């Protein structure tokens with residue numbers, strides 16, 4: 001049997017280092033035969049991303065800052081040059097968008113104190129960048145394809161300190177559904193993964209992140225923190241043909257935390 005990602009190539013946006021969720025996903029996809037290009041934000045992160053990409057045989061590692069649309073266009077132009085021009089194949093079969101940013105000074109205290117500047121910047125980087133990348137990716141998927149973005153449960157329920165990121169994730173989830181409707185007729189599927197807290201660079205920007213990890217571990221049905229492999233497995237399903245009938249979905253990889261209401265009171269008896 002051929003590997004699940006045989007003959008599929010994709011763009012991975014959002015690896016910062018070996019702890020990144022996007023890297024966990026890329027690792028899994030590579031094990032199942034995918035070919036990938038990577039973007040990195042700035043040369044400091046490039047130093048970390050390039051060796052990771054090389055370790056799985058990827059030669060396409062492209063600088064991209066999603067705040068600069070010219071840089072997004074240059075990324076897709078680089079893909080055209082490397083992978084385009086074959087009428088028998090898509091230039092791109094899948095897209096992974098794992099990008100989020102907000103000023104960490106506003107990932108604490110009251111949501112009500114969010115500034116106009118940071119609200120706009122958070123929305124552009126964490127939400128609209130998916131729409132812009134998806135549009136460009138879809139143009140390169142004439143034979144259909146699959147895209148995922150990364151969201152978090154703070155989109156629908158209030159998490160302390162998540163603040164404007166929660167609002168951006170709600171908008172990202174809505175964008176994902178609209179994109180799924182836009183591109184469904186063209187055989188392109190668009191979904192979101194919603195992992196529980198993972199110790200990453202972005203995650204560390206949220207005030208009291210460590211308390212959040214411990215809380216979710218203690219109160220999720222599986223009593224564990226999710227791993228990069230857990231998220232990679234779910235991504236493999238969404239980006240391979242296994243999920244051929246699924247689009248517009250938000251898939252929780254959170255050890256079941258989203259179904260809970262009352263905190264676990266181990267040992268408490270009425």
Ligand code: NAD
Nearest residue numbers: 014015016020021065066099100150197198200201202203
């Ligand atoms: P990470 O820090 O490893 O990745 C975030 C990435 O966003 C980095 O690679 C960074 O370079 C990129 N980025 C930020 N601003 C950018 C810009 N202007 N242009 C291009 N790239 C930019 O952290 P992560 O936790 O792996 O985050 C990946 C995604 O997963 C994010 O959308 C995040 O919100 C989401 N997520 C994270 C968690 C968690 O607990 N860590 C949980 C659920 C969802």
